[in-house]
Amino acid sequence: MSIDFLPDKPIYQQLIDRIMGDILRGTLSTGQKLPSVREYAVEAGVNANTMQRVYKELEQMEITETRRGQGSFVTENEEKILALRNEMKEQLVTTFLQNVASFGFTTDEIVKCLQERGDEA
Known part of the structure; x- marks a missing residue:
């Protein structure tokens, strides 16, 4: 199962985002073993x-840890996961607000739209 990558962002960064998203959604839980590098590479194409x-970048970010002879695992540090969640939320909101402002929308327009869309979810 190959992944469709966006052309305007490095593939490795898209894979990092995908794994972090899986962790934040709970698809990957704390302490869970990740597939081997080769297995994941084949799966992702x-x-x-x-x-x-x-995997190296995720480990440097302290999102995963490598256990010698066992593989890579999602960190068991729930505070780190919570900090990651808050950091990602702030980045998304900041980007969203910058995009909204660049098109000249008012805060009231956006809040109203979000409230209407929130009812759909």
Whole structure:
């Protein structure tokens, strides 16, 4: 099952975002073992070196940890996951507000639209 990647963002970053999204949604839980680099590379349809970079970046961010001879695991540090969740939320809101402002929408217009859409969810 290959992933459709966006052309305007590096593939490794899209894979990092995907794994972080899986963690934040609970699809991957704290302490859960990740597929091997090769398994994930085949699943994603990318080179194993790309996947190795993804795992290295996640470990540097302290989102995952490597256990010698066992593989990579999602961190068990729930405070780190909560901090990641809050950081991602802030980034998304900031980007959203910058886009809204660039088109000249007022806060009232956006709040009304969000409230209407919230009823649909």
